[in-house]
């Protein structure tokens with residue numbers, strides 16, 4: 001299913017209202033009233049909250065409405081048009097909200113639902129939400145649920161990060177696989193629109209570097225067979241005390257999950273065939289060996305790929 005995401009503007013308010021009313025209609029007989037999102041003023045909400053809209057082909061199929069509240073991102077409303085339900089769109093948008101919370105440096109996401117909507121509570125629990133509290137309101141019992149942020153803060157690198165990245169590239173354990181730090185300097189990559197550079201931090205300490213790139217930005221490219229929009233990537237852990245503890249595979253999984261939540265159709269990674277630790281770490285992050293070993297224009301490589309699902 002080809003899903004396109006975009007952030008809503010003021011002109012989308014009516015479409016948001018229509019979709020939300022359709023999606024929540026099934027709860028009216030259970031709640032004995034219209035759930036609050038059916039009655040909200042979306043002309044006003046769209047000016048204060050972020051709405052991410054998911055299109056399948058030309059059709060608006062789903063949306064998620066979020067707003068930072070304190071140190072968490074509140075999911076105000078997630079709605080999938082009835083004809084598009086049960087196809088993974090809701091989960092995808094909920095995961096998008098988690099990544100938005102991560103990117104904003106927030107401590108996680110939270111949401112609330114009606115206690116009578118048991119199916120929703122089960123879904124949220126399966127995604128890692130836990131019930132924080134229940135409140136008895138005049139309109140029914142509200143269940144407050146929350147999910148903590150991902151373990152790593154992954155953010156785009158800036159020019160100010162380059163000395164740190166350079167110091168990591170000089171470390172023997174990185175040099176061994178990434179080569180001479182003078183080659184392919186990060187300053188050049190920062191200015192290249194085909195490439196994204198990121199730092200991963202845990203508990204406020206940056207310790208790893210990720211670069212990702214458009215696999216169709218070079219011709220030929222050994223990942224050129226992947227669908228348009230696919231990203232290739234490389235990573236290293238810069239701080240030696242963070243090696244070999246599962247961080248590499250978990251960062252990569254988190255990074256690729258965020259790409260998939262934004263609609264990237266496939267990811268590729270190309271470790272050196274002798275780099276057994278990297279190959280194992282990438283397998284743990286959900287990548288499978290697709291072909292190789294082969295000689296690319298950059299180095300000898302094993303091609304590993306991961307797709308959503």
Ligand SMILES: CC(C)(COP(=O)(O)OP(=O)(O)OC[C@H]1O[C@@H](n2cnc3c(N)ncnc32)[C@H](O)[C@@H]1OP(=O)(O)O)[C@@H](O)C(=O)NCCC(=O)NCCS
Pocket residue numbers: 173174177178234235236237238242243244245246247248249250270271272275276277278280281284
């Ligand atoms: C590759 C890298 C990102 C992996 O991150 P990491 O946090 O160290 O890796 P993880 O702990 O998640 O997983 C490593 C796995 O390889 C295994 N491993 C380590 N050394 C190994 C070796 N010599 N042979 C086989 N397996 C090995 C580990 O046991 C572990 O698997 P397990 O959990 O099943 O026991 C990191 O080691 C690194 O930065 N290396 C230097 C730069 C580099 O090689 N980058 C990749 C370039 S493509």
